[in-house]
Amino acid sequence: MSRGFGAERHSVQEPIIEYAKEIGWQYVPPEEALKLRGDNTKLIFKDIFIKKILELNPFLTEDLAYEVIKKLERLRIDIEGNLTALEYLKGLKNEYIKQERRERNIRLIDIKNIHNNVFHVTDEFEFNNGKKTIRPDIVFLINGIPIVLVETKATYVIEGMNEALDQIRRYHEECPELLAISQIYVISNLVKFSYGATWNTSARSLSDWRLEESSAEPNFEQIIKTFFNKEYIIKLITDYILFTRKDGELQKVVLRPHQIRAVEKIIQRAKDPEKRRGLIWHTQGSGKTYTMIVAAQKILKDPAFENPTVIMLVDRNELEAQLFNNIKAVGIENVEVAESKKHLKELLQSDRRGLIVTMIHKFDNMPPGINKRENIFVLVDEAHRSTSGKLGNHLMSALPNATYIGFTGTPIDKTSHGNSTFITFGINDPPKGYLDKYSIAESIKDGTTVQLHYTLVQNDLRVDKEILEREFLAQVEAEGISDIETLNKILKRAVTLKNMLKNKDRIKKVAEYVAKHYKEFVAPMGYKAFLVAVDREACALYKEELDKHLPPEYSQVVYSKNNNDPPELKKYHLSKEKEKIIRKNFTQPDKDPKILIVTDKLLTGFDAPILYCMYLDKPMRDHVLLQAIARVNRPYEDKNGIKKPCGLIVDFVGIFENLEKALLFDSSDIEGMVKDIELLKEEFVKKMEQARNEYIALIKEHSKDKAVEAAVEYFRDEERRNKYYQFFKELQSMYEILSPDPSLGNYIDDYYTLSKIYWTLKEKDESQTMIDKELARKTAELVRKHTSTDKIDPTNEIYRLDGKTLTKLQESQTSEEDIADIFNMIKSQIEQEKLDLPSSIRISISERADEIAKLFERNQKESLEKLIKLYEDVNQMKVIHQTLIQKNIGEPENIISEIKRIMDKYPYWDKSEDQERKLRREIYEVLFNIKTLNEQQIKDIVSEIINNLKQIKQKPKND
Structure with missing residues (x-):
């Protein structure tokens, strides 16, 4: 049980400092750092800061420089204060210069000449705010300002990364003064290295640092030296941190490696006089919108582009509003939203500079060559559909010399339409046609999205295969389908198929199935669901039937309203304000509704990580199908740290019975995206058989008290214990997804025993935690149910240290x-x-x-x-x-x-x-x-x- 190997200080903390020193960071021992700050209630290396700020701003007096220190150490101790700190670091804040009788921007960091800054690293950074004392393991400072906090854990510590993140959360709660000025935090246990934005401590927001497009796993030295590279760390702070507002609440994100990589490639392409096209495929849920915003921001502020025009082209009113709110929040100035075709025409004719946000249909009949400037950059969202047909032709003829960068959340399909998208945007990047690609498999591996599983309901609830094939899958115009409006037109002609889907007896049975499945499989996990119906009438019918099996407040219908709707549809019309409340409440675990019944709305652009299950009762394929099922691929973690194991699609149509036909994409592009739940059941059985041989056998021949003793004795070896923890976590994730499937019946008792072993070991381990934080919900319920008659008793008393x-x-x-x-x-x-x-x-x-x-x-x-x-x-x-x-x-x-x-x-x-x-x-x-x-x-x-x-x-x- 040697602690020398992988110990926190010697194996993690000290190497970070040593590698940082090797790339130019100056190490300051804790005692010296304390003297530079004055005492442990101060944050900034005062003398160093004053010297650098006067060098960078010769017009400042020493008194004013000291005033700036006071402002930085007296920021609002919340995320709003942190935004102010970032504005200071980016040189966006003004100070009144008395002798000049005007305000001037002040620079705290030299962004252009990186080596004109002072870089320090120190450890055991003790800070006291008069109430609490915290001691981050390592702090990186630029020009005397603490910028990055690092919390390390020994490699051998169980759940070490989670403990480190909890420590970061504690720092926010106990000493927010330090967190008001710091911008990035890092947690590492040598094996893993993750970074996040301060004031965003959700595990979902963490990113593992990766070397650019490197297939090999980097070693710890490479990770430290690339992440803390002086030029990179300043770029990360000044270019890749975003503050956005959602529902009036300020939020903060730092871009992930794939987003940063894509932005850099877009800027390079924009500067290339020979290449004026590019296609970015970043899978749904991986932050494509933020990538677009930052790319636009960097183009607009880069003097090399000589006061350019950036056009952000979106294809939904909803997304247009969402995008505009984010743009305003990140501080892009000189923004125009084209309100009509006429308005857009005026903007282009008047040679408007800055950012224009618009939709593709506003280019309809736009005069050719309306603006021939070369420093126009068009960022096209959902490029696989936005520029199809005549609208795309109008756009490109109107701006013949512009650079066009297409973004897509789905891979390009294998149809002629898909080929045209590659020709339009990917011509400069053969053979695959992508300027940058972040695949489904990569996003699942990184934890940016979760694995999807599907299950087919029994045959009597699914539609007739031949009718589905004839009226939908075999329709040529349905191939490569990219938008829900086109899908609806095709389904409108599929009369028999729609009638079958809306058969009242079938709807009753499906509603009953959904209610039972939700209560047994989804609700016990604390998650929510979508019921996707074929049209608005079906939505209303499902609501009526669901209310017979579930409390009415559990479900809500959300669809577009039409003034000519009959009473049975008008019954579910929502005002904008009411819909906004419903959508927001849906994202909250403790609020209703629990199920949203939809057909078009919310199938794109709606982000609700708590959404786990989609009951799919609408025929879909290709891009529309990928975009819809991606609603359930967002990672989610509850307040106890239990993570969503996957996303689940329950198929009532039969689409997933013939995936090759429903998803006309290169198999490598969608590999591993969605898996049959039957395969998961097989995997669970294999793991349980393995558990019976390796773990259950340890205690099988022992009496109750001796059984626990035997298990504890076997797992005294730390390597064995850690291996078991990993094994059980994987098994528990499967159980949470599958339970209460009847196929688990033969394994429930053994699974309970494995849970008991896990809990017992955890109680005795040095990282002792409560059951509610260690066991996922269904597993915890199974343990509680058993322990009412079969109490879990650790072998030995837990000694009180007195x-x-x-x-x-x-x-x-x-x-x-x-x-x-x-x-x-x-x-x-x-x-x-x-x-x-x-x-x-x-x-x-x-x-x-x-x-x-x-x-x-x-x-x-x-x-x-x-x-x-x-x-x-x-x-x-x-x-x-x-x-x-x-x-x-x-x-x-x-x-x-x-x-x-x-x-x-x-x-x-x-x-x-x-x-x-x-x-x-x-x-x-x-x-x-x-x-x-x-x-x-x-x-x-x-x-x-x-x-x-x-x-x-x-x-x-x-x-």
């Missing part, structure tokens, strides 16, 4: 089989207790703990004794530290160490009057060197220290 326990351990009254568990518990407690001590002492404690851990395999008893001694030392130093702080003695590190050295010199001071007398005298001599204290004050402090130390000797300290 004086009695320590005495018992020292007297060797504990069996050897428990020593490893108790060792881990004490080590974990030391890690917690040391947080209240100064950084240099914490480092020393960590080093001692690591050395003791290395000894454990060779001599358990000796190492346990040493660890108990370290635990006592930590608590003694805490008492000394607290007493000195209360007496306003600054920088007490050296004093604490000296007093502790004296205590070790007199180990029996609490039993011998002579040793106590000598202890008092020598502590007095140490404090005598503090010039601010008089003789009586020193005597009082010595007495208080001794009395406080006696109390912890006599009074057990609870865990």
Whole structure:
């Protein structure tokens, strides 16, 4: 159980600092960093900051420079303050210059000349806001300003990355002052390296850093040196952080590697005089809109483009409004939304510069050559459909010399229409035609999207295969179908198929199935669902039937309204405000509705990560099908850290029975996107058989209490335990998806036993957590149901770390089989207790703990004794530290160490009057060197220290 290998400080924290030093970051030890800040209540390296700000802004006085520091250290302690900090870092904030009688932008960072900045890295960055103290493991500073926080965890720590993220969340809650100015955080355990934006601590928002288009897995050194490359880190902060507003709430994101890669390629293509086309395929749900916005922003502010025009072409009113709100929030100025064909024509004729947001239909009958400038850049959303037909011709003839960059969330299909899209946008990038590609498989691997599974309902609920084939799948005009309006026109002609789908007896049965499936499979997981009906009439019919099986508030109909609708359709018309509320409530786990009944609306552009299941009762194919089912591919994590295992499509039509025909794409492009749930059932069975052989067999022959003992004994080996944790997590994910399928019946008892083993081990592990955070919902319910009659009892008592326990351990009254568990518990407690001590002492404690851990395999008893001694030392130093702080003695590190050295010199001071007398005298001599204290004050402090130390000797300290 060696802790040297993969230990946090030596294997993760120190290498990050060393690699950063090798690429030009200057290391500042914690003590020196504290002096540069003034004290632990300050954030900025004051003198360094003043020197650089005066260099970068010669018009500033020193007094004004100090005012800027005050403003940065007194930002609003929330995300709004963080936005202000970013504006300062990007040089967008003004200061009034008295001698010039005007306001001027000030620069805190030299963005153009990167090496004209000062780059520092420090560790154990202690910050106190008067209420709480935090100590991020590593902080990176530019020109004295803390920019990036790094939290590291040892490789061997179970759920280490989750613990690191929890630590980042705690920093936000306890000391938001530091987080108001910092822009990026990193968490790493050596094996993984993830980054995110401060004020966005959702696991969903984290990105794993990757080297650009590298197929090989980078090593830790490469990751650190590329991520913390000086030029890159400044670019990440100034170009790739976005603040957006959604429903009036400010949100923050930092772009992922694939988005950054695409933006850089778009800028390169825009500067290429020979190539004026490009096609970006980033799979649905991977942040295509943000990529477009940042690309537009960079083109507009780049002087190389000589005051350009950027046209963002979207194809939905809804997306147009959504896009415009985001654009305003990120600070792009000079934006025009073309309100009509006439307005757009006026903008182009008047040679409007800046950003124009419009839709493709507004180019209808636009005069050819209306603007022939070359520095016009058209960013086309959903390019596979936006530029099809005559509208695309009008667009390109109107702007003949523009550069066109197409974006698509789905791969290009294999039809003639798909080929024309490649010709339009991909001609400069043979052989595949993509300027940049982020495939479905990549997004699932990165966790940007989740795996999709589908299941077919029984035959009597599905439509007739021959009719589906004849009236839909075999229709030539349906091939490569790219928009829902065209789909509806085709379905309108499929009279028999539609009548079959809307047969009232069938709708009753489908509604009953949906209600039962939702209650049994979806609701227990805490997720929500879509019911996609063939048309608006079917939506209304389904609502009537669902209300017979579920509470009416569980479901809502959302579709477009028509003034000529009959009463049965008008019944479900929604005002804009009401629809907005319904949509927002749907994204919240504790609010209704739980099921949205839709046919057109919300099948594109609607992002609800809590959406898990789609009941598909509308024939779809190709792009329309991919876009629709992508609604359920968004990652989601609940408040307990339980992640959505996948997205599920329940097919009532039979589309997934013939996927090759329904999805006319290259197989490599859609490989692994959606899998038959029957394959998952087979995989679950295989894993359960493996579990029976490897784990259930361990305890099969033992009685109840001995069975648990046998399991615990087997998993004392840390490598075995970690392997089991990984195995169970994978198995649990499958169980959550499949339960309560009857096919699991033969495995439920064994799965419960595996859950019991997992919980028992977790209770005894050093990263002890509650069941609700460790077990997913269905598994937790299974355990609770069993434990009402079959209580899970850990083999051994969980020792309370108090004086009695320590005495018992020292007297060797504990069996050897428990020593490893108790060792881990004490080590974990030391890690917690040391947080209240100064950084240099914490480092020393960590080093001692690591050395003791290395000894454990060779001599358990000796190492346990040493660890108990370290635990006592930590608590003694805490008492000394607290007493000195209360007496306003600054920088007490050296004093604490000296007093502790004296205590070790007199180990029996609490039993011998002579040793106590000598202890008092020598502590007095140490404090005598503090010039601010008089003789009586020193005597009082010595007495208080001794009395406080006696109390912890006599009074057990609870865990």
